[in-house]
Amino acid sequence: MRMSEGVEWALHTCLNLTWLPAGQAVPAAKLAEFYGLPAAYLNKQLQALARAGIVSSTSGPRGGFQLARGPEHITLLDVVVAIEGPEEAFRCDQLLKQGPGADPTVDYRQSCLVSRGMRRADLAWRRELAAQTIADLRADVERAYPATPGNTVNRFAALRA
Template sequence: MKFSIGVEYGLHSLLCLVQLPEGNYLGIKELATYLGISETYLSKIMTKLQKAGLVHSTPGVKGGYELAHPASEITFWDVVEAVEGRSPFFQCQEIRRNCVLYEGKKPRRQGMCKIHQTMLEAENLMREFLGQKTLSDLYERFSQGVEPEFLQASEAWLRNAATER
């Protein structure tokens, strides 16, 4: 299983929005410039985050994005689901029913395929784990893991690039 780069873009973008003072928006152009990524692709990711209710968008020249909820209420799993969708990661095709021993007979097996069951259990564990990790947690780890000068410069850059409501 592999998450798309969109999950990374989404998490980094939301980390930037966490650093904004309340009531400030950050535009796609500024966000893409700060992160050094494609403005076009980032726009698609931010649209997904907006549709999922994770960010608010204000249109126009002075528009942009802000968090729709406190950082403590937005989880990594929320971002994964917004970007990747809600389909299960494992798609069971029930090939166990094609076994040569069942040719012309109805299989007697009942219940869910054990492989499918195991994969669902693994996905549920990941969902639970990522559902406990919030943007607040991410910001705390980020701010502790960089030099104070970088953190101050980051916050200043983002504040200067943002527009107020």
């Protein structure tokens, strides 16, 4: 399965927002500049996160984006669904209805072993994403790269100047 780059951008942005002081909103342009991303496209991802209640936005000269809830209450699945939508990765088109001996009254989405196997895999993937939070990621990064929180804060401070 391939997700759009917007998922990666959204996850990194949410993670970066966890290291900033509570209540500090960051403009989309500054969030985009942090990684050299196109601001208009990142803003589209931020708007999707805002519609999902993951970030909130404030307008005005001190406006921007911040997490709308604690990082321990934002799962990786929340972010993926906000950006990619809630649809399953595999869509069964009931190909078996076109095969020999097909029964037009059967819902092959339920009886097809290919469809069931793909649905199980999708559910396992979603369970794994739902079990990890942005706070979990933050803790992993802080363990592996202890300088990251300070570097992130300093980089945003430099971008504001």
